[in-house]
Amino acid sequence: MTEQLQIDFDKITKSSDISEKDIELKKKYLNKFLERGFPNKRQEDWKFLDINQIIKKNIGDLSFFNDYSETNKIDTSIFVDGLEHNKIIFVNGRIEKIDFNYEEKNMIEINDQLENKVLFDSENSLIDLNNAFTNKIFKIVIKENYSLKKPLVIYHSTNEKIKSKSISLRLDFELEQNSSLRLIDFFSDDTSKNFVNILYSFNLRKDSILKNYKIDKFKNDNLKYSFNNIEQETNSVSETFILSAGSNYFKNEINCNLKGKYSSAFVNGIFSLAENQQHEIRTIINHLVENTKSYQLIKSVLGKLSKAAYQGKIFVNSKAQKTDGYQLSKAILLDETSEFNAKPELEIYADDVKCSHGSASGSLNENSIFYLMSRGLNYQQSKELLINGFLLDVVEKITDSEIKNLIKNMIGLKE
Amino acid sequence: MDTREKNIENLKDYKYGFSTDIENIKAPKGLNEDVIKFISNIKKEPQWMLEFRLNAFKRFKILKEPNWQKPKYPKINYQDLYYYSAPKSMKDKPKSLDELDPKLLETYKKLGIPLQEQARLNGIAVDAVFDSVSVATTFKDELTKQGIIFCSMSEAIQKHPDLVKKYLGTVIPTTDHFFATLNSAVFTDGSFVYIPEGVRCPMELSTYFRINASETGQFERTLIIADKGSYVSYLEGCTAPMRDENQLHAANVELIALDDAEIKYSTVQNWYPGDENGKGGIYNFVTKRGLCKGKNSKISWTQVETGSAITWKYPSCILKGDNSIGEFYSIAITNNHQKADTGTKMIHLGQNTKSKIISKGISAGFSDMTYRGLVDINSKAKNSSNYTQCDSLLMGNKCGAHTVPYIKNKNFDSNIAHEATTSKISEEQLHYCQQRGLNAEEAVGLIVNGFCKEVLQQLPMEFAVEAQKLVGISLEGSVG
Numbered sequence: 034m035t036e037q038l039q040i041d042f043d044k045i046t047k048s049s050d051i052s053e054k055d056i057e058l059k060k061k062y063l064n065k066f067l068e069r070g071f072p073n074k075r076q077e078d079w080k081f082l083d084i085n086q087i088i089k090k091n092i093g094d095l096s097f098f099n100d101y102s103e104t105n106k107i108d109t110s111i112f113v114d115g116l117e118h119n120k121i122i123f124v125n126g127r128i129e130k131i132d133f134n135y136e137e138k139n140m141i142e143i144n145d146q147l148e149n150k151v152l153f154d155s156e157n158s159l160i161d162l163n164n165a166f167t168n169k170i171f172k173i174v175i176k177e178n179y180s181l182k183k184p185l186v187i188y189h190s191t192n193e194k195i196k197s198k199s200i201s202l203r204l205d206f207e208l209e210q211n212s213s214l215r216l217i218d219f220f221s222d223d224t225s226k227n228f229v230n231i232l233y234s235f236n237l238r239k240d241s242i243l244k245n246y247k248i249d250k251f252k253n254d255n256l257k258y259s260f261n262n263i264e265q266e267t268n269s270v271s272e273t274f275i276l277s278a279g280s281n282y283f284k285n286e287i288n289c290n291l292k293g294k295y296s297s298a299f300v301n302g303i304f305s306l307a308e309n310q311q312h313e314i315r316t317i318i319n320h321l322v323e324n325t326k327s328y329q330l331i332k333s334v335l336g337k338l339s340k341a342a343y344q345g346k347i348f349v350n351s352k353a354q355k356t357d358g359y360q361l362s363k364a365i366l367l368d369e370t371s372e373f374n375a376k377p378e379l380e381i382y383a384d385d386v387k388c389s390h391g392s393a394s395g396s397l398n399e400n401s402i403f404y405l406m407s408r409g410l411n412y413q414q415s416k417e418l419l420i421n422g423f424l425l426d427v428v429e430k431i432t433d434s435e436i437k438n439l440i441k442n443m444i445g446l447k448e
Numbered sequence: 449m450d451t452r453e454k455n456i457e458n459l460k461d462y463k464y465g466f467s468t469d470i471e472n473i474k475a476p477k478g479l480n481e482d483v484i485k486f487i488s489n490i491k492k493e494p495q496w497m498l499e500f501r502l503n504a505f506k507r508f509k510i511l512k513e514p515n516w517q518k519p520k521y522p523k524i525n526y527q528d529l530y531y532y533s534a535p536k537s538m539k540d541k542p543k544s545l546d547e548l549d550p551k552l553l554e555t556y557k558k559l560g561i562p563l564q565e566q567a568r569l570n571g572i573a574v575d576a577v578f579d580s581v582s583v584a585t586t587f588k589d590e591l592t593k594q595g596i597i598f599c600s601m602s603e604a605i606q607k608h609p610d611l612v613k614k615y616l617g618t619v620i621p622t623t624d625h626f627f628a629t630l631n632s633a634v635f636t637d638g639s640f641v642y643i644p645e646g647v648r649c650p651m652e653l654s655t656y657f658r659i660n661a662s663e664t665g666q667f668e669r670t671l672i673i674a675d676k677g678s679y680v681s682y683l684e685g686c687t688a689p690m691r692d693e694n695q696l697h698a699a700n701v702e703l704i705a706l707d708d709a710e711i712k713y714s715t716v717q718n719w720y721p722g723d724e725n726g727k728g729g730i731y732n733f734v735t736k737r738g739l740c741k742g743k744n745s746k747i748s749w750t751q752v753e754t755g756s757a758i759t760w761k762y763p764s765c766i767l768k769g770d771n772s773i774g775e776f777y778s779i780a781i782t783n784n785h786q787k788a789d790t791g792t793k794m795i796h797l798g799q800n801t802k803s804k805i806i807s808k809g810i811s812a813g814f815s816d817m818t819y820r821g822l823v824d825i826n827s828k829a830k831n832s833s834n835y836t837q838c839d840s841l842l843m844g845n846k847c848g849a850h851t852v853p854y855i856k857n858k859n860f861d862s863n864i865a866h867e868a869t870t871s872k873i874s875e876e877q878l879h880y881c882q883q884r885g886l887n888a889e890e891a892v893g894l895i896v897n898g899f900c901k902e903v904l905q906q907l908p909m910e911f912a913v914e915a916q917k918l919v920g921i922s923l924e925g926s927v928g
Contacts, residue, residue: 351845366860379851384842384872395863
């Protein structure tokens with residue numbers, strides 16, 4: 034694979050109009066990646082999902098060169114129905130359309146010529162890979178005191194015209210003071226055995242609100258990796274909801290730095306996995322100053338031969354007194370071949386804090402099924418009803434009622 | 449001065465910080481095949497034992513020292529340690545307590561376990577390990593009558609080679625991790641217990657370990673076998689004298705419970721923790737592992753960890769037999785610059801296996817405490833369950849408390865529940881106690897003891913009292 038990476042990288046530097054300086058930077062990240070390669074289970078953060086093995090066994094050889102000069106056709110049938118929304122459409126990793134028709138134009142700034150690119154320096158080799166191969170980094174700035182009237186839906190779609198086996202993309206968001214953004218990531222894939230590497234960076238200024246909903250619903254056999262970095266200033270709120278269901282392999286990472294007082298972060302997630310799927314959510318919430326709050330709820334329903342993992346870490350700095358941190362993960366194993374792994378971690382250096390976590394896993398409660406069956410439901414119905422109630426709990430945590438209903442309809446949950 | 453204050457006055461400095469002046473026989477410094485042969489030779493071990501050690505050493509040479517733990521420590525030079533040290537007077541082993549070196553006896557007296565007294569009054573059989581050689585074993589006769597074997601490891605190798613050969617290294621193989629393998633190569637002594645079929649051991653068995661000679665690593669090896677339908681409760685207490693340099697303690701403890709047998713293993717660990725600035729102290733890197741080999745067997749670990757500069761251990765249970773039970777009760781207290789990374793592993797292999805983990809961590813001063821635990825339910829372990837509760841208490845904002853549980857459930861018939869909380873002593877609780885006439889320290893002592901109660905209850909009577917006292921002493925000066 035090393036050769037392929039090098040060849041594809043050379044193609045990119047020749048074909049596109051990247052400046053010398055950028056090429057140097059990208060080269061640095063490529064070399065960093067080459068040094069370490071794809072993460073494997075020997076690394077603590079990857080012990081439950083060995084991407085290296087998955088690529089070797091299930092995805093196959095990857096290639097990395099995409100020709101971004103050609104446009105792709107947008108398939109409008111993937112659009113979300115019943116919700117007026119702004120759009121950003123990625124097709125095969127290329128931004129085909131940015132449409133903020135519902136908003137005041139001067140309140141949103143879109144910048145694709147970033148002067149000094151803030152590239153992450155991290156221990157994570159997939160981020161290095163993203164830094165080396167990502168095409169154009171768009172930065173979207175929501176101006177002071179502006180709340181988007183309609184949600185923004187980002188469509189991540191792929192089709193058979195894709196040129197390479199791997200896509201890296203990156204978006205940066207800045208929410209200026211007292212602004213708010215509702216963001217839905219919607220995945221729809223027509224390709225098979227691709228690796229999609231998505232990097233988001235959010236900068237939340239004072240009093241701003243970010244709501245991010247990631248919906249991976251449609252069955253596909255791709256491998257996806259998504260990393261959200263969220264920096265939060267005073268009194269800002271971030272809410273992340275993850276529906277992890279469609280792709281064969283999916284790892285979502287949230288890294289959230291609560292840097293301002295009274296800032297809070299919420300992460301809610303659902304794993305709904307069927308045959309042979311392997312998914313993971315990993316969160317790191319860093320409480321860096323006092324009076325910050327975080328809340329996480331992850332629920333999983335796991336079918337035959339599926340495997341889900343949740344690694345959640347709450348870090349509390351010694352300055353971060355009065356921190357309130359909470360984590361809960363629950364899993365229902367439906368088949369004897371399903372597997373759930375959890376590593377809910379607390380790292381605490383301040384004494385006046387309230388931090389707790391809980392984790393439970395097991396099969397459906399026989400007594401509850403018996404109760405429902407004695408009232409006339411059959412086994413399948415009782416099972417569905419129980420799972421419905423189990424997952425509804427997470428969806429109810431969504432604070433935006435419009436989107437909550439949309440998501441309920443999407444996964445077919447009843448109240 | 450009331451009694452409590454007097455107690456504190458007495459215990460202000462490390463009570464057991466004296467060192468007995470006895471001439472030692474030491475193996476040459478360093479670690480190589482010759483030293484291992486020296487140890488094996490001086491203990492007159494059979495050939496198979498030497499091979500066991502050399503095999504382990506071979507493996508040790510290719511192993512790398514682990515580095516994933518939270519408390520980091522300066523590199524240990526394994527060539528700069530003495531691997532064998534025995535009091536000279538032990539050369540010809542005394543037959544009874546009366547023949548013991550009076551100085552040795554006095555040491556134990558200071559530790560609070562005068563052998564004769566304890567033997568007579570408490571009815572506890574004590575197998576005391578002084579540095580590397582077992583000094584005296586009391587109550588032997590009574591135990592022998594029931595067919596119970598309770599002796600030092602070296603004696604067991606001589607007198608019961610079949611049992612040792614059959615079980616030694618079956619739970620912690622010579623190919624295990626770095627420190628366990630080192631122990632397999634150079635272990636000097638320890639306790640050996642065999643409870644025959646259907647026997648309920650009539651008394652608590654107890655070992656008091658003590659590191660005396662400086663620059664020695666203490667490598668004991670304990671092996672407890674509970675045959676079908678038997679029961680034993682084993683106590684282990686640890687202290688060490690004050691020294692500036694860090695000392696390594698890497699023991700291996702293996703427990704094997706056959707069908708319907710039960711082993712209860714309690715530890716009160718109070719090794720020297722180093723001074724207030726974190727200088728000196730013991731590195732307590734111990735491997736403890738129990739195997740519930742038979743059906744309906746049970747192994748229960750209870751530990752009170754208050755000492756050591758660094759505690760790094762995970763007493764584990766492998767629940768292999770169907771319906772077997774594993775339990776882990778732990779209190780870990782760190783103060784000043786102490787560091788602890790401790791917890792347990794519950795590995796469910798058999799059907800209907802159950803495990804329970806109760807861990808209480810208290811950190812004060814500049815210390816750092818980590819609970820790290822693994823619950824692994826195998827796909828064949830149908831209908832198994834685990835309950836874990838780990839609570840941490842922080843005192844002050846210079847210390848840290850961390851929880852790192854690994855939960856793996858591969859069986860849909862099984863249930864795992866895990867809970868953890870981190871908090872401090874609330875102002876209301878303190879206020880309530882102080883309002884009723886307790887001073888701040890008494891109030892904290894009361895609250896902490898309440899916090900630990902679930903674990904303290906698991907300890908045998910004699911230990912519970914000592915442990916409760918230790919809890920108070922360890923937190924000395926951390927309030928206010």
